[in-house]
Amino acid sequence: MHAETVLLLVLAAVAVIVAARWLAARTGLPSAALLTVAGLVYALLPGPNLSLDPEIVLAVLLPPLLYSAALDSSLIAIRANTRTVVGLSVLLVVVTALVVGAGFALWVPGATLAAGIALGAAVAPPDPVAALAVGRRVGLPPRLVTLIQGEGLLNDATALTLLSVAVSAAVGDGYSTGGALGQFALSAAGGVAAGLAVAHGIRPLRRLRRDPLSSNAVSLATPFVAYLLAESVHVSGVLAVVVAGLVIGHNAPYWTSGATRLQTDAVWRLVDFLLEGVVFLLIGQQLPAVIGGLGAYPPGTVVVAAVVTVGSVLLVRPLWLWLTEHAPQALHVRLSGAPGADDDDDPSTPPRQLSGREITVLSWAGTRGVITLAAVFTIPAVTDAGDPFPARDLLLFCAFLTVLVTLVGQGATFAPLVRRLGLRADAADAARLRNQARMAAVEAGLDRLDELQAEQHDHVDDAAIESVRAALRTRLDRYRRRLEVLGDAEGAVPLSPQYEAALRVRRAVIDAERAELLRWRDLGRLPDDGLRVLERELDHQEHLLPARPL
Template structure:
């Protein structure tokens, strides 16, 4: 493909991403499903197409996406929900692979157990991107968000390890259960160790935090370092990326400066937007190559294979959730919503609170959308075995995996938000806002206490007038938080109450900032202010505006 053609494809893809994001924001439809449909539409039109390269996806696309998701996750919340996360990301993935493998061996003519397990491993791990995007917008409770995130971070490593064992067995190397279990444990433990090593290996570089650009460069390189280290020592590179991201994200408040965090967060949001968008477009474009190889199969064989794959993917997940949540009560954590932290405050919803309810099981079941990792895994199947024979039923496996991705990504993706609304499963927004305001009050009170200490210590380099002025600002802010908390305490039905005075004050502050911007531009336009100075002053106003809370941040 010529460079000009590739450039046109990239520019066209960016235009599609922007357009689909605009449509998704106004219709409430998930961008992932819309992009997949656009990719399918483009695939059936004449013109150049892009074939998915599994090595490229697994090496260059998956690590940054997983790392970014890990940075935004909560290590504390995942640890508190570890039983359910491990059940979904390890045991359910294993069960899905085995059930599909047995189904192929028993009911698909000529299919082998190893080939079926390879397919099962590929379609077992859900891709949480679409579900999380919809779930956050729909206001899912924090615990469900944590479970979806935790499962999505860890299940890829499980699936790729099982896939490697299944491919080896399908190529004639034989299958040994003890050897497979040992390989999985070594891969998992080694992946965790590699991730920990990378996370603490980059810690000395925190002295670069005064330089946001250098800190940003280190952040972008970290997932690739973790992945390559894991692969180099023959353990799970995917798990190494996830563990490194969870540790660094957990310690980022103390490891990075405020300027570095602001810039790094902005860069990772852009990376996520572009990579996720390209990935979903790429999924749709695989339709022609997937269908081309089906001519050698009987229609009945295709139908049976597809039915087994889709049936297991859709039905095993809710069955698994229901069974695991109805284990004996002694096997569940007996925690309540009250004072889990011993701080006298109600639980914010991020902690485990016993068994999942029926509505939560339904939502988690419908959040199992499959994505690019399933296609990358199945496309990674070798064309031939070590003996030179064609890999058994490779084209049929490709079609079944693509169909599973299409059905879940489009079918479940488009219906996930209506399902959440119909079930009425929403987070208590007022309770979360109340917790944020309590934390704001605590931070301001700590600042006032520190001011009092400095005043008592009588530092020569600290002006009493400066302390008095700063104390007045902090006290005003503290009083504002207290008024807001009083309003939140009177909230009904979990909704954030609307304060006309508070909203008017926010509008007034934004209006003032806009007036300042216009005056600075007027100075620039009449030649009184250089552009370099304008950009510095604009950045000050941008930061000031960024401090103003949106409704979701109150």
Template sequence: MHAETVLLLVLAAVAVIVAARWLAGRTGLPAAALLTVTGLVYALLPGPNLELDPEIVLTVLLPPLLYSAALDSSLIAIRANMRTVVGLSVLLVVVTALVIGVGFALWVPGATLAAGIALGAAVAPPDPVAALAVGRRVGLPPRLVTLIQGEGLLNDATALTLLSVAIAAAVGDGFSTWSALGSFAMSAAGGVAAGLVVAYGVRPLRRLRRDPLSSNAVSLATPFVAYLLAESVHVSGVLAVVVAGLVISHNAPYWQSGATRLQTDAVWKLVDFLLEGVVFLLIGQQLPAVIRGLGQYAPSTVVVASLITVGAVLLVRPLWLWLTEHAPQALHMRLGGSPVEAETTPPGGRSPMAPRLSGREITVLSWAGTRGVISLAAVFTIPLTTDSGAPFPDRDLLLFCAFLAVLVTLVGQGATFAPLVRRLGLRADAADAARLRNQARVAAVEAGLTRLDEMQAEQHDHVDDAAIETIRAALRTRRDRYERRLEVLTDAEGEIPMSPQYEAALRVRRAVIDAEREELLRWRDAGRLPDEGLRTLERELDHQEHLLPSRPA
């Protein structure tokens, strides 16, 4: 493919991604489903097409996507829900793979158990991108967001390890349960260790925090370093990336500067936006590749295999969630407690039991199991032949079933997820979250006032009393504003109460900033202010505008 053709495809992809985001904002449809359908339609048209290269997906696309998701997650929240996260990301993946494997061995003519498990391992891990994008927009409760995030971060490692074991058995290396368990344990433990090595290895580089560009360059390189380090010693690169991201995200607030944090957030949002768009377009474009070899199978075989795969993907998940949530209470002890639980646990006593998921929460989590590009990349790693040189059993059928499972869940579940959440009335308590933020703001201001008192008492850096009093007055004004807001939020439930005066004040502040920008432009256009000076002053106004909330909170 010529360089000009590749460039045109890239530019076209960016245009489609931007258009899909705009259309999603106007219609409420998930951008992931729109992009997948667009790629599917493009695959049916004449012209150049891109076939998915699993090596590129797993090595180039997956690490930054996982790392960005880990940076946006909470290590404390995942640890507090560890029992459910492990159940979804490890046990459910294994159960789903076994169900599909047994189904293939029993009802698909000529299929082997190992080949079926390989397919099951590929389609077992959900890709939470589409569900989280919709869930955040409709205000999904924080605990469900944490469960979806935690599952999506950890399940790929389980699936890829299980897939390698199944492929080894299918191509003739044989299968041993104990060997498989040992391989999984070593891969997982090694992945965690590699992630910790990278997370703490970048600590000496925190001196670069005063240089946002250097700090962001290190941030972009980190997931690839973690992945390559783990893969070089034959352990889970996926788990290494996730662990590195979670640990760095947890520790970064202690050493990261404000300028670096703002730029890092912007950089990773752009990376997410483009990479996620590309992978969803790639999914749709794989149609020609997955139907190319279906002619050798009887239609009844294709139908049965498709029903087993899609049925298992759709039904095993809710059944698993229902069974685990209705298990005996002894099985509901947390593997780790939240900070709140730690405070309420009696000395020498056991951690309180994890709250069970409600029926509505189980329904939402069940419908959040959209599959994505990892499933396709995984199934495309199945080799063409076995060790004896014979074709891998039913490889073309496995590709088609995986593609169908991705398409059904990504488009079907993705497009209906928001209406389902709204219908069930499962929303986060925005007023409660706003109360917590304002309480934290008051505490932060009080800490600032205390530090001022200490500096004044110590005559710190020869700061005069007038400067300290000016800062103290500004802090007290902020504290009074937060406390008034807390009074409004005290009795509020659900939605954040709207204050006409507050909204009017925001409009006035934005109007003032707009007027300042217009005046600066007039100075620049009249030749009174150089462009360099304009950019400096614009950044000051941009930071002021960035501090203004879109909603009172």
């Protein structure tokens, strides 16, 4: 493919990604589903197409996406929901793979149990990108966001390890059950160890990471270092990336500067936006590859295989959630107090049992993505004996169909389902908690001012202390008034006309200041480098203004 063709494809992909985001914002449809459909449409048109290389997906695209998601997750919240997260990301993956494998062995001619389990391992792990994007937009409760995040971070390692075990059994590569269990345990433990090693290995770079540009370089390289380190010793690279991201994301606030965090967050948002867009476009473009080999199978076999795969994926998940949540009481850690008490905002409290509405939402959040296709494309074409891999083309088609059904079907209906069930986070309660934390932080600052004044350092001026103290007390009074407005509100955050008016006035003042600086630049009175410095000051002030009085 010529360089000009590649450049045109890249520019076209960026244009489609931006257009999908614009359309998603106006229609409420998830951009992941829109991009997948766009990829499907492009695959049917004449011209060059991109094939999915599983090695590139697993080694180049997946590490930064997983690492960014891990940085954005809460280690404390995931730890508080360990039982449910482990059940979803490990046990449910295994159960789904076994059910699909048994279905193929029983009802699909020419397929073996090992081949069916390989397919099941590929289709078992949900990709939570689409569900989380919609869930955050409609205000999904924090605990459900944590469960979807935690499952999506950890289930890929389980699926890929199980897939390699099933493929080894299918191609006759010295498979044994005991060896498979040992391989699984070693891969998981080694992945965790590699992730911890990388997370602690960057600690000596603290001073370097206080420089925003150096910090970005280190942050972008970290997921690839974790992945390559783990893969070099034949353990789970995916798990290493996730563990490194969770630990670094938890500890980074202690030693990164504010400027570093602002820039690094912006860089990762852009990386996520572009990589996720490319991934979903790539999914749709695999249509020719997955239907090309179906001519060798009778239509009835194709239909049965599709029903077994998609049916297992859609039915096993809600059944598993219901069974695990209604297991004997001895297997659960329950909240003391009234049933149904909401602990979503207190990760230190043992989680309560999921309600029926929450189980329904979690069941419908199981959208599959590129990891499913990348995994199934790693299945070899021939066995060690030189025979064709059992029903490989059929496995590719079933995996692709599962991605389409869940990503487009479930993804497009996820938001209406959440709204219909009325399952929303208590925004007013979250706003109260944030304002209480703001007040605690300001009071800590006032206490520190008292300590500085008492220590009577020569370089500390009393006038400076009083100036800062007055500003802090002004903020404290503002936060107290916000709490009074919030009061005993439940659900939506009550609007404060005075506060919203103040925000409009402040934005109008910043716009006027920015316009005046531009006028000075255009008149030649202010050089461009000076303009950029002053613009950054105004940009930071504007960034601090909330969209709503939360």
